[in-house]
Amino acid sequence: MPTVSVGRDRLFAALGRVYTQDEFEALCFDFGIELDDVTTEKAIIRKEKHLEEDVEADGDDEVIYKIEVAANRYDLLCLEGIARSLRIFTGSEATPIFKIASIPRGSMLQMHVRSQTSQIRPYVVCAVLRGVTFDEVRYNSFIDLQDKLHQNICRKRTLVAIGAHDLDTLQGPFSYEALPPQEINFIPLKQEQNFRADALMEFYRSDMKLKKFLHIIENSPVYPVIYDSNRTVLSLPPIINGAHSAITLKTRNVFIECTATDLTKANIVLNTMVAMFSEYCENKFGVEPVEVVSYDGSTAIYPDLSCYKMEVALSDIIGPIGISLDETQVISLLNKMQLQAKLCSSNGEPCISVSVPPTRSDVLHARDLAEVTYGIPYLSKSSL
Numbered sequence: 001m002p003t004v005s006v007g008r009d010r011l012f013a014a015l016g017r018v019y020t021q022d023e024f025e026a027l028c029f030d031f032g033i034e035l036d037d038v039t040t041e042k043a044i045i046r047k048e049k050h051l052e053e054d055v056e057a058d059g060d061d062e063v064i065y066k067i068e069v070a071a072n073r074y075d076l077l078c079l080e081g082i083a084r085s086l087r088i089f090t091g092s093e094a095t096p097i098f099k100i101a102s103i104p105r106g107s108m109l110q111m112h113v114r115s116q117t118s119q120i121r122p123y124v125v126c127a128v129l130r131g132v133t134f135d136e137v138r139y140n141s142f143i144d145l146q147d148k149l150h151q152n153i154c155r156k157r158t159l160v161a162i163g164a165h166d167l168d169t170l171q172g173p174f175s176y177e178a179l180p181p182q183e184i185n186f187i188p189l190k191q192e193q194n195f196r197a198d199a200l201m202e203f204y205r206s207d208m209k210l211k212k213f214l215h216i217i218e219n220s221p222v223y224p225v226i227y228d229s230n231r232t233v234l235s236l237p238p239i240i241n242g243a244h245s246a247i248t249l250k251t252r253n254v255f256i257e258c259t260a261t262d263l264t265k266a267n268i269v270l271n272t273m274v275a276m277f278s279e280y281c282e283n284k285f286g287v288e289p290v291e292v293v294s295y296d297g298s299t300a301i302y303p304d305l306s307c308y309k310m311e312v313a314l315s316d317i318i319g320p321i322g323i324s325l326d327e328t329q330v331i332s333l334l335n336k337m338q339l340q341a342k343l344c345s346s347n348g349e350p351c352i353s354v355s356v357p358p359t360r361s362d363v364l365h366a367r368d369l370a371e372v373t374y375g376i377p378y379l380s381k382s383s384l
Contacts, residue, residue, distance in 0.1 A: 001068050002152055003036055006079040008063040010137060014083035016092060028067065031089050033076065037066040074268065075359040077148040078141050080276045088338055095338045095357060098275060098305040101130070101288045108291045108301070109172045111226075111257070115295040116178035120217060121224045121237065123263045124176045125270045125302040126290035128167060129254040131282025139249055142277055149269050157213050160260040160269045161238030163226065165245035167253040170228040176259065178222040186233035187243045197223050197236060204239065213239055224259055235259075255290075270303050271358040307340075308356040308363075313349055316366040317373055327352065330373055337372050339363065 012018050019027065025035045040061050069076040076082050087093035111126050134142070146162045154160040181197035188195060195203060201218050204210040216238055217223050226234040233242040237259040247254060256273055260266035274287045281287075289301045318325050325333075327343050327350055334341040340355040356363045363369065 001071050002077060002148060004067050004069060004077055005064050008065050011065060011079060011083060015086055031086060034068040035065060036068040039064050072362040074149060074153055074272045078145040078276055080141060080279060089336050095340060096285045099286045100305060101286055108289060111290055111292045112173060112175045113292060113294050114175065114177040116222055117176055117224060119222055120178050120220050121259050121261055123260040123266050124257055124292060125266045126257045127270055127274050127303045128288035128290060129274060129278055129281055130288050132252055132254055132280050134249050134251060138280055145276060153265055153269060157238035158216055159262045160258050160266050162269060163235040163237060163241050163257045164247055165234050165255045166247050166251045167255040169245045170232060171230050173229055175227050178224050181223045184223060184225050188240045189243050189246055191243060210239060226257060267304060268361045271305060274303055275359045305358045310354045310356060311344060312352050312366040312369055314352055317352065317370045320370050333373050
């Protein structure tokens with residue numbers, strides 16, 4: 001299962017209180033995650049560089065908690081998601097309501113998709129975070145979440161690749177195209193030299209991080225590429241972004257694009273990114289939509305942050321796991337896990353109406369609700 005490294009003091013600040021290690025381990029156990037290891041930044045660097053104990057390592061002595069989370073809980077892959085979920089679990093915060101900015105369709109940013117993309121990577125979804133305030137910790141968390149998603153649901157970028165850009169350096173509308181590599185030229189991230197796309201593939205063969213992604217597109221006659229209206233390259237997905245639109249600590253408006261071979265997973269990834277970091281927007285939990293215009297004339301607006309509605313008989317939740325809980329207890333337990341629940345009835349049988357937020361893509365069926373309900377009371381009697 002994925003392990004997320006977070007600074008202990010920053011996590012406690014986000015939780016609004018300080019825990020002893022035993023208290024925090026108990027909280028994690030109750031919630032359903034695990035404090036896997038306690039270390040320091042200096043110790044992590046020493047281990048990565050295989051340094052002897054008597055050799056001084058870079059970094060500081062900040063305590064780092066390594067927290068193991070479920071593989072399908074993409075909302076727990078960063079400090080923001082863990083802290084928010086634990087605050088909701090302990091009752092110190094309500095489940096947030098994500099808001100799509102109301103923008104006239106004619107004023108909305110657009111991404112135009114060209115037909116050639118169907119040959120290599122057919123889907124793209126986009127969103128904008130306006131008025132973001134980054135500091136070093138938030139910025140690093142933003143980058144780290146992308147890496148975690150790339151390794152997890154994105155299947156090492158084969159299914160989805162994320163690009164994040166400083167919108168103020170770009171000019172819409174944007175276009176998502178697929179061109180012969182000889183026709184693509186740009187300066188890639190962290191470089192100063194202009195590269196042709198086929199030459200860039202050769203350049204990255206010696207790059208320890210990027211060389212493992214080259215196989216995804218290198219044998220294709222066309223490479224996917226995203227341009228703004230000035231023909232500035234935003235990204236060559238799933239390999240690298242352009243240097244021109246790189247985000248920094250000073251970035252205020254972030255344009256996020258996710259190209260994909262799997263549209264469902266692209267939506268989950270986009271929703272995760274904006275749900276986690278819209279809390280730093282000037283309009284908290286507000287997200288600006290982008291219209292994607294396909295080559296066949298069809299259009300779609302992303303992101304979709306609507307809640308998924310479920311109505312489940314109480315017996316379907318508690319029956320399969322054989323525990324005795326009444327409606328009030330089940331509703332309370334579901335609410336702790338960001339699943340807004342209330343009592344209803346269907347043909348005279350007690351029923352639970354559940355609103356599943358966009359952050360809980362792992363909840364698809366009544367059995368998922370049963371799993372959530374089962375996990376909390378049996379891990380923590382105090383939850384009842």
